[in-house]
Amino acid sequence: MAVHQFDAVIVGAGGAGLMAALQASQSARIAVLSKLYPTRSHTGTAQGGIGAALGNLETDTWEWHMFDTVKGGDYLVDQDAAEIMCREAVDTVYELEHMGLPFSRTPDGKIAQRPFGGHTKEFGKAPVRRSCYAADRTGHMILQTLYQQCIKQGVTFFDEYHVVDLLTRDGAACGVVAVEIATGDLHVFHAKAVLFATGGCGRMYKITSNALTLTGDGMAVVGRRGIPLEDMEFFQFHPTGIYKMGILITEGARGEGGILRNGKGERFMEKYTPTLKDLAPRDMVSRAIFREVREGRGIDGKDYVHLDLTHLDPKVIREKLPDITDFVETYLGIDPSRAPIPIQPTAHYAMGGIPTNARAEVVADEKNTVFPGLYAAGECACVSVHGANRLGTNSLVDIIVFGRRGGKQVGEFVKKASFTPLPEKPLEQTEARFAALKREGGGESVFEIRKDLQEEMMDKASVFRTEPDLTKMLQIIGDLKSRYSKIHVKDRGTGYNMELLEAFELGCLLDLAQATVTSALARQESRGAHYREDFPKRDDANWLKHTLAKINGQRVTLSYKPVSITKFQPQERKY
Amino acid sequence: MEVTFQLLRFDPLKDRQPHWETYRVELEPTDRVLDGLEAIKGQMDGTLAYRRSCAHGVCGSDAMIINGRNRLACKALVKNMKEPIRIEPMRGFKVLKDFVVDMGPFFEKYRAVKPYLIEKEARPQKERLQSQEERERFDDTTKCILCGACTTSCPSFWFNAGYVGPAAIVQAHRFIFDSRDGGAEERLSVLNNQEGVWRCRTVFNCVEACPRGINVTRAIGEVKKVIAKGGR
Numbered sequence: 001m002a003v004h005q006f007d008a009v010i011v012g013a014g015g016a017g018l019m020a021a022l023q024a025s026q027s028a029r030i031a032v033l034s035k036l037y038p039t040r041s042h043t044g045t046a047q048g049g050i051g052a053a054l055g056n057l058e059t060d061t062w063e064w065h066m067f068d069t070v071k072g073g074d075y076l077v078d079q080d081a082a083e084i085m086c087r088e089a090v091d092t093v094y095e096l097e098h099m100g101l102p103f104s105r106t107p108d109g110k111i112a113q114r115p116f117g118g119h120t121k122e123f124g125k126a127p128v129r130r131s132c133y134a135a136d137r138t139g140h141m142i143l144q145t146l147y148q149q150c151i152k153q154g155v156t157f158f159d160e161y162h163v164v165d166l167l168t169r170d171g172a173a174c175g176v177v178a179v180e181i182a183t184g185d186l187h188v189f190h191a192k193a194v195l196f197a198t199g200g201c202g203r204m205y206k207i208t209s210n211a212l213t214l215t216g217d218g219m220a221v222v223g224r225r226g227i228p229l230e231d232m233e234f235f236q237f238h239p240t241g242i243y244k245m246g247i248l249i250t251e252g253a254r255g256e257g258g259i260l261r262n263g264k265g266e267r268f269m270e271k272y273t274p275t276l277k278d279l280a281p282r283d284m285v286s287r288a289i290f291r292e293v294r295e296g297r298g299i300d301g302k303d304y305v306h307l308d309l310t311h312l313d314p315k316v317i318r319e320k321l322p323d324i325t326d327f328v329e330t331y332l333g334i335d336p337s338r339a340p341i342p343i344q345p346t347a348h349y350a351m352g353g354i355p356t357n358a359r360a361e362v363v364a365d366e367k368n369t370v371f372p373g374l375y376a377a378g379e380c381a382c383v384s385v386h387g388a389n390r391l392g393t394n395s396l397v398d399i400i401v402f403g404r405r406g407g408k409q410v411g412e413f414v415k416k417a418s419f420t421p422l423p424e425k426p427l428e429q430t431e432a433r434f435a436a437l438k439r440e441g442g443g444e445s446v447f448e449i450r451k452d453l454q455e456e457m458m459d460k461a462s463v464f465r466t467e468p469d470l471t472k473m474l475q476i477i478g479d480l481k482s483r484y485s486k487i488h489v490k491d492r493g494t495g496y497n498m499e500l501l502e503a504f505e506l507g508c509l510l511d512l513a514q515a516t517v518t519s520a521l522a523r524q525e526s527r528g529a530h531y532r533e534d535f536p537k538r539d540d541a542n543w544l545k546h547t548l549a550k551i552n553g554q555r556v557t558l559s560y561k562p563v564s565i566t567k568f569q570p571q572e573r574k575y
Numbered sequence: 576m577e578v579t580f581q582l583l584r585f586d587p588l589k590d591r592q593p594h595w596e597t598y599r600v601e602l603e604p605t606d607r608v609l610d611g612l613e614a615i616k617g618q619m620d621g622t623l624a625y626r627r628s629c630a631h632g633v634c635g636s637d638a639m640i641i642n643g644r645n646r647l648a649c650k651a652l653v654k655n656m657k658e659p660i661r662i663e664p665m666r667g668f669k670v671l672k673d674f675v676v677d678m679g680p681f682f683e684k685y686r687a688v689k690p691y692l693i694e695k696e697a698r699p700q701k702e703r704l705q706s707q708e709e710r711e712r713f714d715d716t717t718k719c720i721l722c723g724a725c726t727t728s729c730p731s732f733w734f735n736a737g738y739v740g741p742a743a744i745v746q747a748h749r750f751i752f753d754s755r756d757g758g759a760e761e762r763l764s765v766l767n768n769q770e771g772v773w774r775c776r777t778v779f780n781c782v783e784a785c786p787r788g789i790n791v792t793r794a795i796g797e798v799k800k801v802i803a804k805g806g807r
Binding site (some may be wrong): 006037039041042044046054092093103104106108109110134139140141144182211212213326331446447448489491493495498499 | 788
């Protein structure tokens with residue numbers, strides 16, 4: 001068993017992990033572990049921009065951004081955290097520019113900004129240009145820029161090290177266990193602090209914009225060590241995924257003037273959200289598409305609608321949306337300046353995750369008690385700045401602001417903290433888990449169980465939900481878990497045994513799906529992305545609270561904690 | 576439709592030499608070659624190894640030789656490929672297993688060109704200004720996803736593994752032509768030597784291989800010109 005010792009380890013090398021690494025490595029010995037090469041991380045696929053009230057093209061303020069974030073999140077947002085995020089967004093965007101991020105520019109050379117869903121001026125009056133962008137590859141440029149800075153700063157990376165367990169002792173974090181993918185060897189990383197920045201879990205759904213590697217490992221690993229996961233029932237479906245494939249078409253396409261049309265050619269968003277129309281928040285647009293389809297107004301009666309860019313200047317499409325033009329040409333054989341794009345909602349973002357406070361410290365109970373030495377940032381975390389529905393561009397704001405705060409906090413913490421000793425048998429759980437996956441005689445396959453999970457989740461726990469469907473889904477997850485216990489991994493090799501690691505990932509997805517569905521079944525109201533057809537109204541009297549879902553072996557138990565409300569009292573959410 | 580794949584398999588624990596294996600899988604014509612690999616791996620042979628993540632041409636994980644040409648498996652559609660679809664690992668790097676190659680040397684060269692902004696003046700309070708024309712100047716090379724398709728398609732690289740390679744030059748170009756950068760000299764001193772830009776024989780394989788449509792050879796040519804002129 002190889003044991004490494006660092007002041008801190010950061011798990012995940014997307015935007016949040018790299019930002020944290022840049023901060024923490026200024027004063028501490030840290031290592032960044034990722035199951036991928038850092039530049040493969042999913043931050044790189046973000047397209048449309050990062051929201052910040054720079055006011056480069058029109059007046060804007062962080063208060064308006066905060067209001068939009070809170071309203072967009074259907075008032076489940078912790079407002080103290082949202083205030084921090086929207087205030088600090090401005091300076092962090094400037095910092096990214098200083099690091100070299102090649103933002104698109106305004107005619108006078110400032111960072112260019114475009115409108116985005118749910119971002120408004122004067123507390124909801126009209127759309128505002130707030131999204132700072134680099135063409136339609138803003139995430140790619142953020143990921144590249146942060147990785148470049150990490151190289152400049154000499155950050156230590158362990159590429160293709162797959163973290164499979166969190167180590168704790170006496171109620172404090174003391175390290176992680178990782179598989180070195182190239183050899184299959186297990187490594188123990190002993191550390192004073194561990195920061196998870198492992199991204200989302202969209203692969204629990206069939207149609208998703210998420211990478212094949214987004215299997216929620218960090219959430220599951222932390223959840224299995226007794227830390228409850230927050231607000232897992234809130235899963236965002238992005239309205240415009242390429243039909244059948246789920247590949248994202250940025251909201252920036254609508255920001256540049258794109259229009260959604262149903263099978264009759266109608267601009268249907270006018271009916272649902274008359275003020276913001278196609279630029280309403282994602283939960284509302286996704287529901288509108290489902291309704292149009294359900295009422296027979298999909299294209300040719302099928303389960304998709306059109307995103308129409310044909311009326312835009314081809315130069316705008318070419319210059320401001322080059323990547324999505326390429327995707328549409330590659331995968332659909334369509335020139336978006338000539339023909340509309342078939343789209344359907346695609347599983348995109350987990351608003352829930354590992355509960356943290358605004359210092360990115362993990363908080364482990366209803367009273368927000370800090371779990372010493374444990375941190376999380378980015379999509380795997382729930383601060384909660386997104387509440388029940390995240391606004392477009394705010395995921396990038398989140399990773400940069402809270403990645404940075406987390407990294408600073410880790411740097412401070414390890415100065416004073418000492419190493420908690422490792423548990424006596426740090427590999428015990430990991431070895432048991434992998435031995436079970438390699439056991440002969442089961443005959444179940446990762447591929448089949450995963451496919452069943454994804455199809456059933458799509459059918460029963462996506463945009464529209466009901467009690468019978470969710471109840472059935474819980475049974476199905478139970479069945480899938482018992483099949484999972486009979487998995488037999490055939491690859492007996494050590495290096496690049498991807499079959500074994502995919503089996504591990506599937507186990508994570510199953511636990512997270514169970515937390516998601518259990519939380520969704522309990523929440524008898526509709527709020528943000530969680531829409532219950534049997535409880536179609538928001539119910540603040542009973543449900544203005546965060547869910548905490550604790551994974552206890554085969555069961556998930558729920559508790560709740562209050563929402564932080566500072567500036568904006570809950571009101572009806574109309575656009 | 577049934578699609579036939581021929582894969583060049585190699586497991587260092589079992590095989591002395593790589594060997595071809597044939598697989599037939601059921602796919603839609605609009606499926607990606609990557610979907611074919613996922614089906615083979617999931618339903619027929621779990622030991623197959625390759626890297627993949629985003630599955631839509633942005634993360635750069637799944638570059639490999641498909642029907643003789645470097646491509647991303649997630650950007651090649653089955654219907655556009657002649658059967659059997661023959662897949663090999665990228666050329667010029669050590670093969671670790673099947674289509675997984677050792678990317679270590681690739682990233683070493685990337686690091687050698689100092690791929691980060693070398694700031695020439697103190698940071699202002701807000702953003703530095705940059706005109707749209709200045710920003711456009713290096714737009715093409717900001718698209719690079721470090722997949723390795725260009726470098727491993729380059730005959731100069733095959734014959735001389737010391738060559739810094741097209742991908743690293745693309746990265747250098749992205750900064751050399753950025754009006755905010757002050758590090759051109761440092762980078763040009765790395766590139767103006769035997770293992771630098773002069774190894775490029777303008778074969779244009781890299782342009783053909785680039786899944787992001789970057790005009791790699793032009794970028795290399797522009798760096799050569801800057802060196803010849805003695806500065807930007």
